[in-house]
Amino acid sequence: MKNSKELQHDVQEALTQNPSLKEKISDLRTSVNNGYVIITGTADNVKLRQQVDQVVRNIPGITFRNDIKIASPITQRVAVQIDWINGKIGLTQ
Numbered sequence: 326m327k328n329s330k331e332l333q334h335d336v337q338e339a340l341t342q343n344p345s346l347k348e349k350i351s352d353l354r355t356s357v358n359n360g361y362v363i364i365t366g367t368a369d370n371v372k373l374r375q376q377v378d379q380v381v382r383n384i385p386g387i388t389f390r391n392d393i394k395i396a397s398p399i400t401q402r403v404a405v406q407i408d409w410i411n412g413k414i415g416l417t418q
Contacts, residue, residue, distance in 0.1 A: 366394070
């Protein structure tokens with residue numbers, strides 16, 4: 326059985342070797358705990374989340390959970406507006 330570092334390397338390599346994913350996965354993080362891979366982060370759309378899922382499921386010896394969230398344009402826009410309002414009233418973090 327591979328150790329955590331080897332599993333993490335296998336996942337990162339598979340994702341970066343995929344031409345359709347290589348430039349889109351910068352917001353994703355891979356962690357390994359007792360041989361179990363968890364991918365977290367935010368994807369721009371469901372298709373990207375599904376592509377990552379498919380690539381990782383095809384890696385031999387990987388057991389994983391896909392915790393990638395989908396960023397909606399509305400959520401992104403609201404976050405920008407909240408930051409702007411907080412800046413105007415002096416509630417910056």
